[in-house]
Structure formats: C-alpha cells, structure tokens
Amino acid sequence: MNMAGNHLNSQIRAFILEKFPLARKQQLKNSDALLESGILDSLGVLDLVSFVEREFSIAVSDDELVPENFHTIDRIVAFIESKSTRTT
C-alpha cells in the first residue's frame, strides 16, 4: 500500500474504531469482514458512506453500496482510491 493508501487506511480505521463499539472490542485487522462480524450493519454503512463522501469529496451511488466495496477496510480503501482516480 502506498503512502496515500496508508493515510486513507488510518482515517477509515479511526472512524470505525470511534463509531462502532464492536470494532474496539476486537483487534481490528484490515482484512476483517466488517459486515459478517456485525461491526457494520446497514445503518453503520450509511454513517460510513456519509463520512467517506464528506471526507474524501466523492459521491457514492446506491449501486456501489455492495459488499465488495465495504467488506473490509482494505476494500473500502481500494474503493475510495478507485473513485478518486476516476474523478482526477
């Protein structure tokens, strides 16, 4: 992961740790399944998406709200990077 990716990763991780108590209870890894583990539910995804849209100035469409984009921290970072690349 490059430096930008690392920074993104830290921001996403900090947000998840701050907002979702279940994430604090376990040693959250970048590859942990956020949905299956119950760390994120649909309301959590909604909060996360609002954060991502606000923080990184990208728009997330409904059909991008799929598990492959929000399954893990790694996937979220990859998704944001791909969106940023497309808009620059």
Added chain:
Amino acid sequence: MTTIFVRPVDLESDSQELLSILQTNLPDLPHARRFDWLYRGNPDGPAWSWFICEPSGRAVGVASLFPRSMWVGDKREMCGQVGDFAVAASHRSLGPALLLQRATFSPVERGELAFCYDCPPHQAGMSTFRRLGMRPNCRIDRYALPMRVDVRVRKNMGVTSPIPVALGNLLLRLGRRWRNKGGTSSLEVGEHVGHFGEEFSQLDVSLQRANVIRGRRTGTVLNWRYREDPLQRYEVLTARRKGELTAFIVLKTTNQVVTIVDLFGTGLPESAYSLLASVSERYERSHQTLEAHLAAESELVGYFSNMGFRLRSEAARVVAYAKPKSEMSALLQGSPIWAFNQAEIRV
C-alpha cells in the same frame, strides 16, 4: 457496476429458498408454519416477494409486500405492508437492502396499490429510508400498565417475602379501581369465541373518518388474522349495548405480559374504558403487565393514559410510500391521522 440484482419470487417454485433465507436471518419465527397462511391465504391477496441475488443467481436476501385493505378517509384503498425483510449478514452493505426496498415500491408505481408502508422497529431499519430521503410518517409508541409487582420486586430488591409483593399488588389494584370508578357502564362486556361475523364488517364500515388512515376490519380479515393464524392464539372481548356490537379488543398473552393487539369500535371513551377495565380485572392475578402499541396521534392514547398506561418506549415508526406527485402522495404529506395500533403494524 451493479453485481447484484433483484428478481420476483415465485411463491410456488421459490418457496423453499425463501423460507431458508428467512429462517437463517430471522430465526425467531417458525416461518414454514405460517407461510401458506401469510403468503397465500391473505384474503386481501397473495404476497409479492423479491429476492436479492448474487451474480451467480444465489439469493442472499428477500423482502415481501403483503396486501392490506385500508380506509383512507372514507375511501377503501388496497395498500401493502412491507415485511419479512431479510438480508444475509455478508450483504448488509445497504445497496442490496436499497434494491429490495425499491422493489417493494414497484406495485405502487404500477398503480396496483395506493401506497405501501413499512414499520421498522429500530433505527437500523430506517437506514434504507434515510438513504432514500424518506422520513417517518408517524411514530408508534409502547405503553404499559403494571398489574403486578412480583417480578420487579424480586428482580430489583431481591425480596422473597410475600408481604412487599402483596402490598405492591394491592396498591396497583386499588389504583386501577380508583381510575375505573367513573367507568360504570351500561355496556355488556363478554368474551367472543368463534368466528367474526357480519356485525364486525358493519362496525368497520360505520367508522371511516375523514383524514384518518387505518386497516379495514371486516369479518373476513379478522377471521384470517385472529382465528387462522397458525402461530398465535388470540382472545377477543366485545362490548355490546343491548346486544349490539359497539367495540372489541383483541389480546395475546405470554407468560407475563398481555398485549392489546387491537381496540376498535364506536363510543370509544366508554367502550374503551369498559374493555380495558375488563381486561385488567381478567388478568390482574396472572400477568405482570398490560401492554399496547399506539400511534402517537391516535385518539386511544388519551384513553389509555387515563387508565394508567404509561409511555415506555418508541416501538416502531411508519414510513409510507405513494407514487410521487400523486393525490395519495399529497394526502400522505398532508399530515393525516394514522390510527394505527398493533393490528396495523404486525405483519
């Protein structure tokens, strides 16, 4: 980049897959036992259901819409209630739920239903609506009337002596009697056993009111809902004046709690007080609490409060969808009175 898709469920050929998803994701109910009754036996029509599927075609979620005949003011309208909404944990990324939620709007878009509504019991259930920019049309609250203190005293105080419990129960009973003292009535209250007949349909027709939205309570609907439900037994009390039906109350009981599922009728202050007093006398020795779910703007709230019921928590919210820019949409946005109780919010 949609990699998932929605498809309609065939209630014949897809029923096992539908039941499997429900049982896995909503395990508290024995879905197979109620499937025929709920999905195919509803007198208002069979359910619409949709799967959310992976690209492979494997279904990972389902939502259903159960037709429901309603009174909207003085008009009978066929509406739909969203229910049995389940998405596999691995797919709770909001997108799949959004697609399903939109699918439940499709019969409304096609003009087959006047509107549909959902009653999310918790904030997480509001996530799709928040994303869609929809707000609740009304709030449903849980009210409770304590009838006994046995469980509370033992749990909170660890007291095992019968004296504080007996004293507490006596005080509660005296309080209810005091509230009921003005409630002497010429109404005859009795248990209704057997089927609901034409008199219930007539009562339903006699009670439409401008700007009020509520479910219809024809004899046919009541029989299906309360006499044919394969999972739940209900008790029904009626209030009559000189033999003529004026109101009825529907109850379900668990070990500790009596839940008022429905209270409906004419001359409500008097008939409501008579029925509620009768229920509390009936169960004050065997159950801890009487409970009811009422829409915030329901006229019943005042009557229940006068009988000692107290607001305990928010139980659900009603979110309705009508075709944009339609008359119904304007009506729903114009703050109608949602005369909802559990009869309308339980699927």
